[in-house]
Amino acid sequence: MSPQVIESNNIEKNLKIRCEVRCRIPTADKGEFYVHLYTNNLNNKKHLAIVAGSHIYSRSLNEIRENDTDEKRMIRGATIKPNVKLPLKSIEKDIINNKNGNQFINKIEKNEINQEIPLVRIHSECFTSETIFSSRCDCAEQLERSMRKIQEYGNGVVIYLKQEGRNIGLLNKMMAYNLQDNGYDTVEANIKLNQPVDGRNYTIAARILEDLQIDTVRLLTNNPDKIEQLTSLGVNIVERIPMIPSIFENINKHRNCNHVHYLSSDSTSNCSEDDMNTIIEPEIVSEEHGKLTELEKYLQTKVESMNHDIPLPEYLMHNNTKGI
Numbered sequence: 300m301s302p303q304v305i306e307s308n309n310i311e312k313n314l315k316i317r318c319e320v321r322c323r324i325p326t327a328d329k330g331e332f333y334v335h336l337y338t339n340n341l342n343n344k345k346h347l348a349i350v351a352g353s354h355i356y357s358r359s360l361n362e363i364r365e366n367d368t369d370e371k372r373m374i375r376g377a378t379i380k381p382n383v384k385l386p387l388k389s390i391e392k393d394i395i396n397n398k399n400g401n402q403f404i405n406k407i408e409k410n411e412i413n414q415e416i417p418l419v420r421i422h423s424e425c426f427t428s429e430t431i432f433s434s435r436c437d438c439a440e441q442l443e444r445s446m447r448k449i450q451e452y453g454n455g456v457v458i459y460l461k462q463e464g465r466n467i468g469l470l471n472k473m474m475a476y477n478l479q480d481n482g483y484d485t486v487e488a489n490i491k492l493n494q495p496v497d498g499r500n501y502t503i504a505a506r507i508l509e510d511l512q513i514d515t516v517r518l519l520t521n522n523p524d525k526i527e528q529l530t531s532l533g534v535n536i537v538e539r540i541p542m543i544p545s546i547f548e549n550i551n552k553h554r555n556c557n558h559v560h561y562l563s564s565d566s567t568s569n570c571s572e573d574d575m576n577t578i579i580e581p582e583i584v585s586e587e588h589g590k591l592t593e594l595e596k597y598l599q600t601k602v603e604s605m606n607h608d609i610p611l612p613e614y615l616m617h618n619n620t621k622g623i
């Protein structure tokens with residue numbers, strides 16, 4: 300048995316988790332979430348579950364504790380009546396209350412969505428992207444987009460794991476970035492530092508899902524390793540929903556004005572209306588754009604060296620440029 304499998308089996312055997320507190324977090328443009336904070340008996344990391352849908356309940360938060368009182372339960376965000384499980388009907392109420400609810404209700408009525416199967420993302424922490432806006436990777440965008448999708452769906456959770464840098468930690472990740480500035484790609488840099496290419500373990504995520512009484516999911520991911528690990532941990536994944544990076548959805552070039560736009564962020568104010576309406580195919584962009592961005596190289600490496608299932612645009616597929 301490989302050391303990683305042994306480690307994973309040990310974690311699985313010994314791990315105990317508990318939801319300590321749940322609170323409501325409203326957002327400006329992504330609706331309202333219930334954030335659950337989990338402790339575990341193996342380390343001090345505080346993993347989180349960001350839940351959309353007030354029908355999703357944590358078993359460990361709501362069970363009766365020693366010297367429990369109504370006030371203590373209120374403060375930790377537990378139900379006042381212990382172990383109350385709301386009827387599934389409340390899912391529909393959540394969806395109706397949602398901004399885009401009608402769309403989903405229509406689909407549910409047409410049986411296009413089985414709203415009882417939650418939409419789930421297992422997301423790993425990325426301080427550089429999510430807190431200080433690094434454009435080396437697309438982690439912040441993935442977090443934001445998945446929260447939005449799950450909220451629109453009205454039934455689901457983002458499990459936010461404190462596994463910075465694919466679990467090599469921020470210190471090692473910052474050293475990896477220095478190597479990446481000197482020609483290594485994201486995989487080679489980890490190896491050079493004697494770190495695993497991906498040192499993550501999803502046992503805690505599986506346990507959190509279990510605690511939230513979720514056993515079957517539709518999973519938002521491009522990462523086959525997540526699917527494999529979660530499946531072997533007993534999570535029933537009925538569907539993978541791809542996370543397409545917005546730069547691949549939106550790369551357009553205006554033929555007349557010669558501007559390349561990543562439409563999610565660039566201003567288009569210098570282009571005439573005619574320019575705006577004439578779009579060149581993405582492969583032409585790379586030739587004229589010349590240098591790939593760090594994000595493009597990062598995504599290219601994820602596909603080519605980490606088997607991520609991201610539909611790369613043509614211009615990145617047969618490129619000789621070394622990935623950052």
Ligand SMILES: Nc1nc2c(ncn2[C@@H]2O[C@H](COP(=O)(O)OP(=O)(O)OP(=O)(O)O)[C@@H](O)[C@H]2O)c(=O)[nH]1
Nearest residue numbers: 421422423424425436462463464465485520521522
């Ligand atoms: N070591 C290292 N980690 C990175 C780098 N860029 C981003 N990361 C980390 O990669 C992880 C991304 O994890 P996830 O959000 O779960 O996404 P994923 O594994 O790419 O898989 P998806 O589910 O397809 O999004 C985070 O922990 C980031 O901190 C890098 O260049 N080097």
